[in-house]
Amino acid sequence: MASTVSPARRIGLTTLVVRDYDEASAFFIDKLGFALREDTLLSPDKRWVVVAPCASAGGGLLLAKAANEEQRAVIGKQGGGRVFLFLETEDFARDHAAFHAAGVRFREPPRQEAYGTVAVFEDLYGNLWDLIEHRAPA
Structure with missing residues (x-):
């Protein structure tokens, strides 16, 4: 089978399910020295929060607040x-x-x-x- 791999592909973000946007971003920024790349309000209950190591030009973490019991169960x-x-x-x-x-x-x-x-x-x-x-x- 011929490969269809493109050299331009990369993983951009990895979703990390969190309990709270602010406590999670504070941990990554204050404890691990990450940078806040984006914090955009999408709705009253949803934000697009991306953190990444300061020197990272590539991917980062999308901090996704758990929206229901099933999602809360996988935190951690x-x-x-x-x-x-x-x-x-x-x-x-x-x-x-x-x-x-x-x-x-x-x-x-x-x-x-x-x-x-x-x-x-x-x-x-x-x-x-x-x-x-x-x-x-x-």
């Missing part, structure tokens, strides 16, 4: 108990220390893997993330 469980999001850094020690000082909960101490330095942390709802600095190619 979007990865099914597995690491679900990966935050890449060029300076693991700096970011790990800053996150720790900001009160971010790490599930483990940093560890060395074949691909780089990594530690699992939780966001404000308990979703699991990897903070990772990839090893430079040999």
Whole structure:
């Protein structure tokens, strides 16, 4: 089968279901140092809130407030108990220390893997993330 992959494709946003727009954006901005890219009121109960790492030119997180009980049930469980999001850094020690000082909960101490330095942390709802600095190619 011939490939139809376009080099122009990329993942733009990842939706993260949250309890509250303001508490979620505050966590990502104040604790992880993300930037607020957009906060647009769509209706009295709905906003388009996008946050992303400051240096990120690519994708970000669309913070989507749970609108019903089914959506509220997945808050903090979007990865099914597995690491679900990966935050890449060029300076693991700096970011790990800053996150720790900001009160971010790490599930483990940093560890060395074949691909780089990594530690699992939780966001404000308990979703699991990897903070990772990839090893430079040999």
